[in-house]
Amino acid sequence: MLRNNRGWFVKGHKSYNYWLGKKRSSETKKKISLVLKGRSLSEETKNKMRGRIPWNKNKKGTFKHSLKWHLEASKRTRGKNHWNWQGGISLINDRHDSQKYKEWRIAVYKKDNFTCQICGRRKVRGVEITLNADHIQPWSIYPELRFKVSNGRTLCVECHKQTPTYGNKPKVVQEVMSYDQAA
Numbered sequence: 001m002l003r004n005n006r007g008w009f010v011k012g013h014k015s016y017n018y019w020l021g022k023k024r025s026s027e028t029k030k031k032i033s034l035v036l037k038g039r040s041l042s043e044e045t046k047n048k049m050r051g052r053i054p055w056n057k058n059k060k061g062t063f064k065h066s067l068k069w070h071l072e073a074s075k076r077t078r079g080k081n082h083w084n085w086q087g088g089i090s091l092i093n094d095r096h097d098s099q100k101y102k103e104w105r106i107a108v109y110k111k112d113n114f115t116c117q118i119c120g121r122r123k124v125r126g127v128e129i130t131l132n133a134d135h136i137q138p139w140s141i142y143p144e145l146r147f148k149v150s151n152g153r154t155l156c157v158e159c160h161k162q163t164p165t166y167g168n169k170p171k172v173v174q175e176v177m178s179y180d181q182a183a
């Protein structure tokens with residue numbers, strides 16, 4: 001379909017694909033030819049079409065930016081100015097590496113005597129189980145409870161995977177959020 005300069009479809013126009021492999025009557029061809037002959041292009045337009053003038057000439061700064069501009073743009077959009085800024089949360093999102101997290105995890109294991117709080121298996125010599133410290137109130141929703149030992153429970157990795165908040169799946173977080181909003 002042909003669109004006019006307002007982007008509207010022009011009534012009565014067949015799409016270009018429609019004409020593929022079809023023959024037009026000689027009368028139609030004549031009409032088209034006459035219309036095209038009547039077109040007059042300015043020298044500048046012709047030169048642009050031939051690629052002699054860059055299409056973005058005289059539009060400085062609109063399409064092409066210098067390296068300096070990009071560096072400054074990157075500075076401008078960092079941190080608080082970035083659309084995805086989450087209040088500095090990313091700094092502590094590497095929680096599995098932080099010393100504070102390690103201490104919290106060990107404290108939770110000790111509280112639960114290294115025993116999975118769901119299946120009751122315990123990490124002892126000769127028993128291969130991997131323990132995880134799970135946040136009872138989700139990490140992402142309750143930042144203030146992140147390092148509260150009372151908000152942690154010891155789970156073996158198999159039981160941990162069954163919990164809805166395992167790995168902080170964004171989908172689950174959304175469900176919890178909408179449940180809270182509905183309540």
Ligand SMILES: [Zn+2]
Pocket residue numbers: 116117118119120121155156157158159160
């Ligand atoms: Zn378990």
